[in-house]
Amino acid sequence: MKGISSFFHKTTKAKVQALKIEDEAAACAAVLLACRRADEIQGEEENAAFLTTIRSRNIFIGTDPEMLLVKAGQYLDEAGSAAALIDAAMGAIREQTRMPLFYHCLDVILSNGLVTPREHEVFEYLKGKFKVDDETAFKALEVLLVKNQL
Numbered sequence: 001m002k003g004i005s006s007f008f009h010k011t012t013k014a015k016v017q018a019l020k021i022e023d024e025a026a027a028c029a030a031v032l033l034a035c036r037r038a039d040e041i042q043g044e045e046e047n048a049a050f051l052t053t054i055r056s057r058n059i060f061i062g063t064d065p066e067m068l069l070v071k072a073g074q075y076l077d078e079a080g081s082a083a084a085l086i087d088a089a090m091g092a093i094r095e096q097t098r099m100p101l102f103y104h105c106l107d108v109i110l111s112n113g114l115v116t117p118r119e120h121e122v123f124e125y126l127k128g129k130f131k132v133d134d135e136t137a138f139k140a141l142e143v144l145l146v147k148n149q150l
Contacts, residue, residue, distance in 0.1 A: 031101060
């Protein structure tokens, strides 16, 4: 992955529309990678929640996790920002997959048990993208924060 520093770096709409992600597993991996980029504290350190999700969840069964990560990284480079990557991936993610993916995204973002200002912005962004109501989103945030403080 190239040096993409900002989660919300401006990317043209045409660039996002040109990026075609059709495989749902690849789209989910791309969204999780984008969420991994939101971590201001751990930076590029390994994130167990991220790796465990990619290696063990049903959506990824039958895929090579390492290849998914490589492909997601390529998509991120093409998109130009994590937010643009999420925008490009959403079309390949079925409705019934979105809520579980939202929870996993929060788990990845909140893996250190803290919510930084950028992570809060990303939480709000995801809430809108996944069309999750405030009550459900804030309950999930609260539960995952407590879970990750251990």
